[in-house]
Amino acid sequence: MSKYEDIYEAAADNYGLVTRDEAVAMGVSDKELSRLTSHGKLTRIGHGVYRVKHHVPSPFDPFAESVAAVGPDAYLYGESVLAMFSLCPTNPTKMFVATPKRVRRKLPEGMKVVQRKGASDVTCYEGIPSQEVGAAIRSCIGKLMPERLHAAVEEALRQGLLKKEEADRVDSEVGS
Numbered sequence: 146m147s148k149y150e151d152i153y154e155a156a157a158d159n160y161g162l163v164t165r166d167e168a169v170a171m172g173v174s175d176k177e178l179s180r181l182t183s184h185g186k187l188t189r190i191g192h193g194v195y196r197v198k199h200h201v202p203s204p205f206d207p208f209a210e211s212v213a214a215v216g217p218d219a220y221l222y223g224e225s226v227l228a229m230f231s232l233c234p235t236n237p238t239k240m241f242v243a244t245p246k247r248v249r250r251k252l253p254e255g256m257k258v259v260q261r262k263g264a265s266d267v268t269c270y271e272g273i274p275s276q277e278v279g280a281a282i283r284s285c286i287g288k289l290m291p292e293r294l295h296a297a298v299e300e301a302l303r304q305g306l307l308k309k310e311e312a313d314r315v316d317s318e319v320g321s
Contacts, residue, residue: 148173149186153197159272160209161200165193166217190214192250205229209273211240214252219244220267220274222259224289226281229270230304232297233289243276270306278306279315286319294319 151171156163168178178195181187187195191214208229212219222243224235243259252258266280276284278301282294289297295316302312 148177149181149197152181152187152195153199156195156197156200159213160203160206161196162190162209162213163187163195163197164213165195168195191253205271205273207240208275211242211253211256212273214256215242215244215248215258216246216250218246220276221270222261222276223281223284226270226275226278227285227289227297229273229275230278230301230306232278232282232300232304232306233293235289279311282315283318291319 148171152163152168152173155167155171165175165178169175178187182189182195186198188198190196190210194210194213196210208221208225211225212221219242221229222241224239225241227233228235228237238255240256241259242256243261243264245260245262245264247260248258264276266277268275268277275281282297282301285294285297298307298312298316298319301307302309307315
């Protein structure tokens with residue numbers, strides 16, 4: 146297999162994304178990454194993050210890209226978790242990503258990084274590291290209207306993202 150085929154295989158299960166560190170682990174040098182980018186086989190979408198050319202877009206792409214752009218240990222946070230599942234209307238121009246580390250790299254406009262150390266409310270949805278839905282709704286209390294958060298709880302319950310007991314607990318925390 147060629148180096149590009151190795152990269153493509155790795156990226157196929159990750160929304161067409163591959164990081165520099167993943168490529169290096171496959172034996173791809175920085176020079177080869179640069180060559181693949183200049184030949185149009187890869188598109189650089191952020192610091193150390195690339196998308197393969199023949200990727201079929203999905204609605205989850207912006208969320209996967211945002212987490213990859215922030216770096217290892219990053220995960221979708223708050224409003225962005227709600228947006229990923231269309232649980233309630235949110236601000237589409239902002240993407241919230243949390244990480245336990247300080248981020249110094251330049252990120253796309255509209256991306257908000259939240260530094261959270263020792264978070265225990267992280268899971269994976271659709272292959273994207275994310276804050277758990279119940280915790281994401283709680284983190285939006287005071288930032289989104291209570292009516293929207295109540296609707297988010299109902300929709301999360303309907304989609305099977307929350308169990309009835311947790312939905313009731315989160316709904317009571319939202320208040321009115």
